[in-house]
Amino acid sequence: MTMLFTDDRLVTARRLLAALRTVPALAARYPAELSTLDDLMSLPTLDKNDFNVALDHLEPRSEHGSTWIFSSGGSTGAPKLGYAPTGLYMARVHQQWAPLGPGDLFVNAWASGKLWGSHYLFNALADLCGCRIVPLGAIDEPEFDPWLAFFAARSVTSVGGTPSTLRLLFAHARAAGVTLPNLRSVLWLGEAWDPQLDADIPAVAPNAGRWGLYGSTETWVVGTNTPACAADTFHPLPTQLVHVDAEELVDITSVDPSVLNPVLRYRTGDAGQLVSCACGNPEPALRLLGRRDGVVKFRGTLVHVDDLVRDVAAMPGVRRAQLVITEHPDRASGLEVLVTGSPPDLAELRGGILAWSLDLNNLFAHDPEAFTVRVVDSLVRNVRTGKTPNLVIRHG
Numbered sequence: 378m379t380m381l382f383t384d385d386r387l388v389t390a391r392r393l394l395a396a397l398r399t400v401p402a403l404a405a406r407y408p409a410e411l412s413t414l415d416d417l418m419s420l421p422t423l424d425k426n427d428f429n430v431a432l433d434h435l436e437p438r439s440e441h442g443s444t445w446i447f448s449s450g451g452s453t454g455a456p457k458l459g460y461a462p463t464g465l466y467m468a469r470v471h472q473q474w475a476p477l478g479p480g481d482l483f484v485n486a487w488a489s490g491k492l493w494g495s496h497y498l499f500n501a502l503a504d505l506c507g508c509r510i511v512p513l514g515a516i517d518e519p520e521f522d523p524w525l526a527f528f529a530a531r532s533v534t535s536v537g538g539t540p541s542t543l544r545l546l547f548a549h550a551r552a553a554g555v556t557l558p559n560l561r562s563v564l565w566l567g568e569a570w571d572p573q574l575d576a577d578i579p580a581v582a583p584n585a586g587r588w589g590l591y592g593s594t595e596t597w598v599v600g601t602n603t604p605a606c607a608a609d610t611f612h613p614l615p616t617q618l619v620h621v622d623a624e625e626l627v628d629i630t631s632v633d634p635s636v637l638n639p640v641l642r643y644r645t646g647d648a649g650q651l652v653s654c655a656c657g658n659p660e661p662a663l664r665l666l667g668r669r670d671g672v673v674k675f676r677g678t679l680v681h682v683d684d685l686v687r688d689v690a691a692m693p694g695v696r697r698a699q700l701v702i703t704e705h706p707d708r709a710s711g712l713e714v715l716v717t718g719s720p721p722d723l724a725e726l727r728g729g730i731l732a733w734s735l736d737l738n739n740l741f742a743h744d745p746e747a748f749t750v751r752v753v754d755s756l757v758r759n760v761r762t763g764k765t766p767n768l769v770i771r772h773g
């Protein structure tokens with residue numbers, strides 16, 4: 378790494394600081410100067426709300442080419458907007474990460490449109506790799522058989538999507554006896570890796586390795602993962618400064634000269650540790666420990682969604698779980714726990730979930746019918762992103 382490059386990073390960090398100082402609601406938090414990159418640690422972190430306030434004020438525009446606008450969260454109400462320059466920063470990713478080569482035929486199965494960036498980001502990567510690309514978009518179970526036949530007939534070498542989509546696709550392929558011996562890479566982004574894929578992929582595509590990216594619409598790609606890395610461990614790009622505080626909360630500073638979003642000590646909501654990766658890359662890698670913002674206020678009580686979902690999924694016969702909260706205008710909210718698998722005794726499962734915490738038990742003391750547990754074939758997926766959230770909120 379040259380000194381010039383370090384200077385470039387400082388120039389970008391100073392530009393982001395100056396931009397944030399123009400945001401009326403945030404200006405007073407920030408010092409006027411940043412002498413060195415080490416001084417970043419004296420700046421306050423930005424949470425998602427601060428970040429959206431800043432973007433609303435800044436409305437960044439790219440100096441060259443087009444400015445892409447995507448949704449940076451806001452699952453209810455109007456989408457919050459995030460910005461990226463043409464190319465979507467994928468040249469940096471391409472320098473560090475090589476899941477595709479010119480000989481590949483890559484199927485892009487991330488959902489397109491609806492302000493979600495993943496589909497376009499991988500098209501940009503394919504441009505840089507010079508491979509052939511099939512911009513498939515989101516597919517659902519009824520379409521799996523004909524598309525799997527297409528994959529086999531065309532000797533597709535690579536497929537990418539969210540782990541939720543990939544899990545359904547490979548489980549279906551395995552059950553149907555489909556084999557894809559030419560498939561050599563499975564690309565993933567958008568959720569944590571699903572361990573079920575470690576069982577299903579080798580049965581369907583014995584020559585395929587998993588290649589992952591970590592990031593968010595706010596930060597764009599932060600780090601890369603190869604088949605030699607642990608599935609929860611990512612190597613940061615040189616343009617993404619990753620910091621982990623004493624509580625293991627991750628914050629990111631983007632120092633790519635073309636960065637548009639004010640990613641200056643932005644807290645992603647993820648927890649992590651800096652570790653050395655099993656792949657042998659000596660640089661510190663980011664090991665993700667899960668979300669730290671998975672808490673929802675329900676009937677006046679904080680419910681730790683991710684913890685509850687994880688523990689329900691470990692109960693007898695349950696494979697996966699999801700919470701569905703239905704908010705009613707005229708009465709208290711209801712909670713439904715959806716589970717897949719075959720729990721031996723639904724009443725026992727219901728009792729087990731209520732016993733998970735005293736609070737949960739007390740919440741339904743007066744209206745037990747507002748808490749239900751249901752076994753389903755598949756959990757609720759977000760049609761925009763293809764992700765399976767731990768919590769779905771509905772309006773009754």
Ligand SMILES: [Zn+2]
Pocket residue numbers: 603605606607610612654655656657658662
């Ligand atoms: Zn590694």
